[in-house]
Amino acid sequence: MNAFDQELTRWLAARDAEGMLRARRTVTRRDGVSVGIDGKEYVSFCSNDYLGLATDPAIREAAAQAARDWGGGAGTSRLISGDLAIVRELEDELAAWKGTEAALVFPTGYMANLGVLSALVGREDTIVLDRLAHASLVDGARLSGAKLLVFPHNDVGRLDAVLSTHARGRTIVATESIFSMDGDRAPLRPLVEACERHGALLLVDEAHALGVYGGGRGCVAEEGLTARVPLIIGTLSKALGSQGGFVACARAVVEYLVNNARSFVYTTGITPAAAGGALSAVRLLRADDARIRQLWYNRALLRTALADVPAGGDGPICPVIIGDAARAVALSGGLFDAGWWVPAIRPPTVPQGTARLRITVSAAHTGGQISGMAAVLANLLSH
Template sequence: MTGPDPTPPGPRPLAWLDTQARARTEAGLRRRLSPRPADPAGGAVLDLAGNDYLGLSADPRVVAGATAALRTWGAGATGSRLVTGSTALHAELEAELAAFCGHDDALVFSSGYTANLGVVTALTGPGALIVSDAAAHASLVDACRLSRARVVVVPHADVDAVDAALAARTETRALVVTDSVGSADGDLAPLAALHRVCRARGAVLLADEAHGLGVRGPGGRGLLAETGLAGADDVVATVTLSKALGSQGGAVLGPAAVTAHLVDSARSFIFDTGLAPAATGAALAALRVLASEPERAADVLRVAGALAAACDAAVPVSAVVPVVLGEPGPAVAAAAACLRRGLRVGCFRPPSVPPGTSRLRLTARAGLTGAQLSFATGVLAEVLADARTGAPA
């Protein structure tokens, strides 16, 4: 039997975490997980915080697609896509997704995050230039950092700045990256103007359609389809399957030469387990629902317009309705007040948004009943009236 360790205690190597936690708490930026309970009836709390834009995550047809895939293929993909993780179901989803969005080919990843990491790093690297929009999603930012390419960050939606960066480059290859629809502001990227600059300067345009698919474009085919750019040989898109399609996963869409290159070189594809069969089946079923019910996309914008009107916010052009309140404290308090009244809304604070722009982030969902929409707008109007006057929530 051994005695106590005679070594005297030294400095705590993780003590800095306590300091960081205190600083975040004082700034109103401490985050905590809040598990939501199961709500089979869907009536306890009305959700306007999630990204289930088309209301398909619990649709019986989508659940049936997941269940059938689970029974046929099992719980997991069992390996990377290059080993055992590719099934006939994955190939079916890729073919239908590419055809629906108007691109030559598609390659499914385990998430939208890994899709962005894979395509950006595989299409660039040392000796290439990336021109990135300042408001690009964190997955694109991280992809730029991992690429080992030279990165120029330009002001949000500034086409002239993109043109200047491309014109001044010495690199042979260049990639311009942007979200097609802003995740925090819900605004639309000037894709047509960006593409004109890219084509004139010999660059490739990469648009993340995470918030465009299912909402923008004919029948929800995305903003690239809306602007006539889907299928162009110098345009690549990424999508997520976890928002409008209500499932999980992501994909890269574009020329077949791009997807073939990714299979050979995208590390987040090669070294990651394939998307689980249940998620694949659910996404495929949701895509088929969207194809057969294109009116869902228009319904999202209708609901978004009603929410914005109740909040005295700008007319939205996507499912995202931002209500900027300024500092983190009022935004957190307003979100909590909504939840107490039975309405769940998003709350975005730095670093998700710039300092001084903390906000409620409302996400419209197709299929809300008149009673649900009336309830939501009533709660929002009441809570925001208090928040803007400084009254207790």
């Protein structure tokens, strides 16, 4: 082992001793919420595949058909020859669904946030983030070089004060509509009003709201605010069961991003299979909301089953705050031993002292799976 390897090995050992080492668990088989790991069967309560579309036969077939029609990969960036008609079709479908003039697809939601923020503001400008905003928004803000300010979670009064006193140049306020690790909801209307008062642009990341709220269209549409939110981010990778991200916005913004968003320009276009799968998922949800209704039904079952457990969250993300990281890991391990896969989320993904179990419910769960997992969790928490 050379000196570099030894240094990294020491770092890994120290993380392990603190109970903070991250490691992969390889899934060898999956169907809906059932997964196989090391020859044993588990029920997953950790996916963001809220509607069970990732393994839905119709979505699988659409993705496979797109691969047959268009090939395995786009071959090059969208600005060279990777701008496949199936991706354009997806963008038109997304814009029509979200109610915006246009949409632009990126290879991931992470890259959408990176590209949009770093293209639209620079050193003379300001980005103001909710304190719990996702890492992709933080990274996009840092990459932009803009002055980076933070307001306390969902505190519009404090945002107002920050905008009055510290903002300079073009200002973007960025938040999530449903927060990824807390599952709670942003006060969108007051946020819109604060941004309008100060001439700031609002970016709302609907990664965890798309396919779930507002008949699938997200919280911005549900609250009738589409025309007042200039930058709406979505991902194809969660409830839509595919892979990719997008921004829904005005056509001029799309064309500006096509010219300036580095995570759009300097990367290969989304795969045909991902585009075809996502396109089919959007069309399916626009035609039939049965899966969304099933998700909310299951979410109600989970709430009832967790009645004695202090679980947060507004929708399918139900965090149970444990505090201590080692205890969260032990509880997750206890559930796993019993066949239920519920992840422990630790710092730095969440703030220090707020390690948690992040339970996500899906339309694909059965009532028996929900009550079974909740009973084991309640038992473990009582010890």
